[in-house]
Amino acid sequence: xxxxxxLLYQFIGIVAIILLMSSLSVYFAFSQGRKEEFxxxxxxxxxxxxxxxxxxxxxxxxxxxxxxxxxxxxLPEERIIIYDYQDKIVYSTDEDNSINISPFMITSVxxxxxxxxxxxxxxxxxxxxxxxxxxxxxxAAATDIYGLVRIERLKxxxxxVFSISMVIVFLSGRIxxxxxxxxxxxxxxxxxxxxxxxxxxxxxxxxxxxxxxxxARKFNKMLERIESAFKTQxxxxxxxxxxxxxxxxxxxxxxxVILIKARKNEEYRKTIISVLGNIKNLNHISNRLLQLAxxxxxxxxxxxxxxxxxxxxxxxxxDLIKANADFNVNIRFSELIDDELKLQVSGNEQLLITAMVNxxxxxxxxxxxxxxxxxxxxxxxQVIISFADNGIGIPAEDIEMIFQPFYRGKNVSGQKGHGIxxxxxxxxxxxxxxxxxxxxxxxxxxxxxxxxPLIDGSLxx
Numbered sequence: 001x002x003x004x005x006x007l008l009y010q011f012i013g014i015v016a017i018i019l020l021m022s023s024l025s026v027y028f029a030f031s032q033g034r035k036e037e038f039x040x041x042x043x044x045x046x047x048x049x050x051x052x053x054x055x056x057x058x059x060x061x062x063x064x065x066x067x068x069x070x071x072x073x074x075l076p077e078e079r080i081i082i083y084d085y086q087d088k089i090v091y092s093t094d095e096d097n098s099i100n101i102s103p104f105m106i107t108s109v110x111x112x113x114x115x116x117x118x119x120x121x122x123x124x125x126x127x128x129x130x131x132x133x134x135x136x137x138x139x140a141a142a143t144d145i146y147g148l149v150r151i152e153r154l155k156x157x158x159x160x161v162f163s164i165s166m167v168i169v170f171l172s173g174r175i176x177x178x179x180x181x182x183x184x185x186x187x188x189x190x191x192x193x194x195x196x197x198x199x200x201x202x203x204x205x206x207x208x209x210x211x212x213x214x215x216a217r218k219f220n221k222m223l224e225r226i227e228s229a230f231k232t233q234x235x236x237x238x239x240x241x242x243x244x245x246x247x248x249x250x251x252x253x254x255x256x257v258i259l260i261k262a263r264k265n266e267e268y269r270k271t272i273i274s275v276l277g278n279i280k281n282l283n284h285i286s287n288r289l290l291q292l293a294x295x296x297x298x299x300x301x302x303x304x305x306x307x308x309x310x311x312x313x314x315x316x317x318x319d320l321i322k323a324n325a326d327f328n329v330n331i332r333f334s335e336l337i338d339d340e341l342k343l344q345v346s347g348n349e350q351l352l353i354t355a356m357v358n359x360x361x362x363x364x365x366x367x368x369x370x371x372x373x374x375x376x377x378x379x380x381x382q383v384i385i386s387f388a389d390n391g392i393g394i395p396a397e398d399i400e401m402i403f404q405p406f407y408r409g410k411n412v413s414g415q416k417g418h419g420i421x422x423x424x425x426x427x428x429x430x431x432x433x434x435x436x437x438x439x440x441x442x443x444x445x446x447x448x449x450x451x452x453p454l455i456d457g458s459l460x461x
Contacts, residue, residue: 003184004177011173012166019165023158030154034147035123039116041075042125046140049080053091054131061091068093075142077122082129083137090136099124099141109137183212191219200227251275306455307352308343309383313374316356320364327364327372334377342378345452347432355428359387359448362422366391367445381454382434388447394440402438 053064068074079099082091087106099122108115109126117124124141183206190203202223205216258271310333317329337343363372367389377384394402403426429436433453440446 004181007177007180008170008173011176012169015169015173016166019162019169023162027151027154027158031151034144034151038123038142038144038147039125042123042140042142043114043127045075045078045142046080046125046127046138047129049091049140050082050127050129050131050136050138053082054129054134054136064091065093076145077141077143079122079139079141081139081141083139085135087137094141098122099139101139105139106137109139110135187212187216187219194223251279304346304348306344307347307349308340309345309352309376309385309452310343312349312352312356313376313385316353316360319353320357320360324361324364324370327360327370329360329364329372329374331374332376334375336378337376342454343376343383344455345383345432346455347452351428351431355425355450356385358422358425359450363387363389363391363446363448382451383454385450385452386447387450388445390445393442393444394438394446395442399438399440403436 049064049068052067053061068078068080077098079094080091081089081094081099081101083101083106084090087103100119105115105117105126109128113128115126117126119141121143122141123144124139126137126139129136129138187203190201194201202220203216205213205220254271254275258268310331313331317331320327321329360372360374364370368391371390373388375386375388377386402422404423426436429450429452435451437449437451438446439449
């Protein structure tokens with residue numbers, strides 16, 4: 001069942017129950033009030049007749065009957081029966097025996113002093129009356145024609161009011177439910193318009209305060225994650241096709257040329273060496289692209305552990321010097337770092353080593369003396385690692401673009417590279433909730449500063 005119909009039926013059901021309970025309460029209260037009023041009238045009439053018969057000597061039973069017969073205030077179908085102490089009738093207007101009074105009823109009146117009961121259309125009140133010289137039991141019976149007519153009218157009115165109210169509730173409920181679900185319908189419409197071509201679109205958050213606004217915000221966050229995943233996938237495919245095409249083309253060309261005709265062993269050897277170099281380059285590019293794709297997602301499923309920055313730096317230094325014996329890497333630690341807690345961060349060891357290796361490699365590669373100076377400092381809740389070189393520097397117009405994939409500065413055309421390194425570094429640092437800044441001066445060198453949050457900065461304050 002649709003939520004719209006379910007809400008409408010629930011709304012109608014709740015209001016119907018409230019109206020029904022209210023109507024029943026009014027009906028029973030009015031019915032009980034009518035009954036109490038009528039019995040009060042019966043009691044007054046029974047007492048008046050008993051007083052006139054028993055206490056006024058001049059009035060006997062026959063005279064009292066004639067008086068009551070012409071009494072304008074007599075009740076409809078009124079019957080009065082009076083019994084003496086021997087349970088004999090001393091006065092009765094029930095000439096057609098419409099009321100059946102049993103000895104048990106008389107005894108009940110003597111014991112309880114007042115009894116109420118109903119026989120057919122008659123409502124009967126039995127009272128115990130004490131005269132000057134004797135005790136009597138008086139029964140007064142009548143039919144409350146007018147009161148019952150009012151009750152029936154009330155019943156009809158309540159039924160009509162209930163029916164009309166339910167019609168109004170149904171119509172107003174449809175309007176209420178329609179307006180209540182209008183934001184949901186709008187969200188559904190906006191979601192229906194989403195596709196892989198417009199993942200940058202976002203759902204309207206309405207007033208920004210209610211539960212639907214919270215739902216829209218959570219949905220928008222999900223869209224951001226999906227957009228990020230699609231963007232990463234798209235960039236990976238684009239980057240892979242862009243970077244892998246060249247080495248594959250070179251490899252294919254070498255193999256096609258060498259197969260055109262038979263050649264000497266030395267030529268085969270040179271071709272194999274060239275192809276092997278291209279395959280190594282292809283493997284290197286593939287690894288970089290995979291690392292870039294892994295680090296590009298904010299919600300990447302990389303495992304984070306507690307690691308020490310000094311260990312990462314020493315490992316990165318050792319890896320680079322092992323591959324490049326002429327590289328000179330100097331690591332210095334600030335005197336402010338007097339506790340290992342000031343070096344502990346939460347991160348992925350392999351990714352951070354990759355980032356540090358790229359930064360050190362750039363510093364050494366672009367410095368005439370192949371030297372990179374690393375300074376480690378501590379500031380409040382973060383550790384700061386700066387990588388300084390005395391190389392060619394970065395032009396001002398290139399600084400804002402150097403973290404873009406495959407972008408290379410205009411003054412580095414003579415150096416080998418693919419323009420992936422710094423982009424990979426930035427992705428890794430952002431994945432670790434850090435940031436990276438760069439300052440540079442042409443022909444004097446560049447400095448990259450990496451800021452990483454410590455595991456528990458509160459211990460350092």
